[in-house]
Amino acid sequence: MGSGKTTVGRAVAARLGRRFVDLDDEIEARAGAAIADLFAARGEPGFRALEEEVAHGVLRDGDPAVVALGGGAVLSERTRSELAGRAFTVLLDVDPETAWLRAAHGDRPLAQDEDAFHALHRDRQPLYEHVADARARDVDGLLLAAAGVHVELGAIDDLGGLVPGEGPVELVADTHVAGIHGIRAQVALGARDVEQHEVPAGEAAKTPAVLERLWASLRIGRDGSLVALGGGSTTDVVGAAAATYMRGVAWTAVPTTLVGQVDAGIGGKTAIDLPGAKNVVGAFHWPARVVCDPSLLATLPDDERRNGLAEVVKTGLLAGRPLWELGEPDQVRACAAFKAGVCLQDPYDRGARNQLNLGHTFAHALEAAAGYALPHGRAVALGLLAALRLSGLHDAVRVVEDVLAPERARVDRDTAWAALARDKKAELGSPRLVLLDAPGEPRWGVEVAASDVRRALDELIA
Numbered sequence: 001m002g003s004g005k006t007t008v009g010r011a012v013a014a015r016l017g018r019r020f021v022d023l024d025d026e027i028e029a030r031a032g033a034a035i036a037d038l039f040a041a042r043g044e045p046g047f048r049a050l051e052e053e054v055a056h057g058v059l060r061d062g063d064p065a066v067v068a069l070g071g072g073a074v075l076s077e078r079t080r081s082e083l084a085g086r087a088f089t090v091l092l093d094v095d096p097e098t099a100w101l102r103a104a105h106g107d108r109p110l111a112q113d114e115d116a117f118h119a120l121h122r123d124r125q126p127l128y129e130h131v132a133d134a135r136a137r138d139v140d141g142l143l144l145a146a147a148g149v150h151v152e153l154g155a156i157d158d159l160g161g162l163v164p165g166e167g168p169v170e171l172v173a174d175t176h177v178a179g180i181h182g183i184r185a186q187v188a189l190g191a192r193d194v195e196q197h198e199v200p201a202g203e204a205a206k207t208p209a210v211l212e213r214l215w216a217s218l219r220i221g222r223d224g225s226l227v228a229l230g231g232g233s234t235t236d237v238v239g240a241a242a243a244t245y246m247r248g249v250a251w252t253a254v255p256t257t258l259v260g261q262v263d264a265g266i267g268g269k270t271a272i273d274l275p276g277a278k279n280v281v282g283a284f285h286w287p288a289r290v291v292c293d294p295s296l297l298a299t300l301p302d303d304e305r306r307n308g309l310a311e312v313v314k315t316g317l318l319a320g321r322p323l324w325e326l327g328e329p330d331q332v333r334a335c336a337a338f339k340a341g342v343c344l345q346d347p348y349d350r351g352a353r354n355q356l357n358l359g360h361t362f363a364h365a366l367e368a369a370a371g372y373a374l375p376h377g378r379a380v381a382l383g384l385l386a387a388l389r390l391s392g393l394h395d396a397v398r399v400v401e402d403v404l405a406p407e408r409a410r411v412d413r414d415t416a417w418a419a420l421a422r423d424k425k426a427e428l429g430s431p432r433l434v435l436l437d438a439p440g441e442p443r444w445g446v447e448v449a450a451s452d453v454r455r456a457l458d459e460l461i462a
């Protein structure tokens, strides 16, 4: 009672594109009477029996939903066992004083007396702990928990406890990151049975040869897991190894770049490149855990940070919140939660996940035309300009100019146009783009006249 579960639950459901069910409302609707009246008429045992029945119906309904359970629902053993088997259960952490201030003086039968309210909270606390798969304090925290993403300064030092399972661990780091953060990760995994491997730094890790070397060097069985320590290149190839080795083993992503923590490490897309074609071989393989420790970013070179900031601005525009104004740890948390929500909603990239391509059709065309010598962040900054100009959002254009200071790319216009037309989003004739109706209101698959797209692309080129 008073945890805010209805407000948070409704917001989480909206972020996940799922139904929201408030168990108390459902009970009132089914019984055709208010909770207080049901309590008075049937007594607590009668009410609990009804509550259990309704909870059973809601939890058995195949259609995925976000459910706010009444505070007493977990008193039922049957409900607890159904939660264990059918739900991801999050305990919404709230201090009892706040809960009392919210719940008091309403018509809730068990929130009439402060001492009794606190006693009830104390009695039930062990049951809440028992059913909870995770704990959270707010909407972002809940989405992160549901996606298995742990964001915390210094989290790297708890790696031993954060990597799920008890089995042996293969730690794979890029050679550069291994030299900076490898020992710290090793120490943190200390009590576990750990073997360490290295892959080349950057995009050079995403090749069939590196993947094959990884396969050959792994010695874990199905009970073991891989831990990827590095940027998006490392998590992409290690995730691909985890997806395929022994037909799939668990893996943990420990992204060490801003791109990795706000984007690449989250969502379960794994891939390697083939000559001339990026990300064409891979699988969807959701990491069992993602550990984002913003303190690891202290050693990140400025260019790499700028790449990440472009994705932060993209995310803020999609979310409709100026996330680029936050300090780095909060930026990471908010962006990671946003991506987690979108990917949970659309794990296999068939709909909502499209929005994450905002600005990227242009960015990919410019990168290809530059022979991949143009850093991704610079290309995305330019791509965002084009998408926002086509969206008619002049204030947002100014944000991109102020925060990312994009510089026109020195590439051949016809080569860039040819690359854009080849892009898979253009399959159906005129290019299909992600545009914004307003910040926070993306629309994808928008068909835009080729001449307008060409003009927007040309404006990005020096």
Ligand SMILES: NC(=O)c1ccc[n+]([C@@H]2O[C@H](COP(=O)([O-])OP(=O)(O)OC[C@H]3O[C@@H](n4cnc5c(N)ncnc54)[C@H](O)[C@@H]3O)[C@@H](O)[C@H]2O)c1
Residues within 6 Å of the ligand: 174, 176, 177, 180, 201, 202, 203, 206, 230, 231, 232, 233, 234, 236, 256, 257, 258, 259, 260, 263, 264, 265, 266, 267, 268, 269, 270, 271, 279, 296, 297, 298, 299, 300, 301, 304, 307
């Ligand atoms: N799977 C996805 O959903 C997804 C999303 C976005 C991007 N990606 C992929 O991510 C890749 C790009 O990853 P990235 O931008 O994270 O960079 P990266 O992994 O290519 O690393 C870039 C450089 O930064 C260094 N580095 C990493 N962490 C460091 C640290 N803490 N301190 C100092 N140096 C550090 C690396 O050694 C490397 O030299 C691309 O291949 C892209 O396709 C994947």
Ligand SMILES: [Zn+2]
Residues within 6 Å of the ligand: 311, 360, 376, 380
């Ligand atoms: Zn990107």
